[in-house]
Amino acid sequence: MSDKPFTFTLPGTGEIRPSRCDSHIERCLTSMRGMFQDEKAYEAMLAVEDKLLYEVFEIRRPEAVGELISGISVVHPGLVGNEYYMTKGHFHSVLATAEIYYCISGSGCMVMENPEGECDVEWFHPGTVLYVAPRWAHRSVNTDLDHDLVTYFVYSGNAGHDYKTIETYGFHQIVMHSDKGPVVQDNPRWKGVRGAM
């Protein structure tokens, strides 16, 4: 991998792909089994089509201290039952590492929690920068049913991804669609023991 500086261009409005991309990850319904509230709706959707829920275009750099890894996250619009399309969400393997998100287009939110069970939801609009403090797990949720939520993220090269904790327990909070817009609720399917951590 080159040790020289380089540039690329973020996607413009209505676009999702940066001008440079070293890896492209596509996450479909099948890879999100067990994460949505409404299992019947999930199975019914999957029987028709394994829909693409979100994509990541990554600018690869060494997974090392001192490096910064960045890329574009695109959460497509849609619902599984009354729950918005979202990412799996993760802690960092090196827990005490921050991440920064910049919202390029669309709107939605980041559902976050730390190992102590503190929760936070912050909202994205074009131009918003979100600072995800070290130790906070994070999941992007697209609350606009007509447009992609497109964000640019930056994190330390050594951070790594811990998906397993969230796959096992879920997030404490969920974001559901209602006639009045998105509603943040406690997750009735959260699998930890409240107050135990």
Add this chain to the structure above:
Amino acid sequence: MSDKPFTFTLPGTGEIRPSRCDSHIERCLTSMRGMFQDEKAYEAMLAVEDKLLYEVFEIRRPEAVGELISGISVVHPGLVGNEYYMTKGHFHSVLATAEIYYCISGSGCMVMENPEGECDVEWFHPGTVLYVAPRWAHRSVNTDLDHDLVTYFVYSGNAGHDYKTIETYGFHQIVMHSDKGPVVQDNPRWKGVRGAM
């Protein structure tokens, strides 16, 4: 300092100030003595007014491994002699730490070099992301004489700033204004020994 996530908004077109700012640095002509080619032009300008050349609005975080420090850099438009307004430029104190710049508005370039004397100049336009590889010193130059160059930067909390090396030697390359636009040239006032490093 809070350990919780937070959001803020980048400046829009025609703006320079983010919605959150923990420190505001203003760099005027006086703090750039010896950095421009044309010393007569510099002294003549300074005799009239200690002009503001650039500003930094920083989102403060602990200067620690795992943290990300970010902010807005604004290089105002103008010339000292035939040389564009620019930042001091610096290496990171922890040399092998990367930095990412996102160009919000304006145009210009980043003059860069590593301790081995390799040089690179990369160009900014709105939407450009610049990845400054670990070990590369970097200086922003505004080559648009009518508009601010506004960038958003992110670097590791532990990176630190080494201004002294550049203050002592200068950069190998400079960016001069000409009728045909900006021209990158070898710096005749560079104070190191070429080929010695």
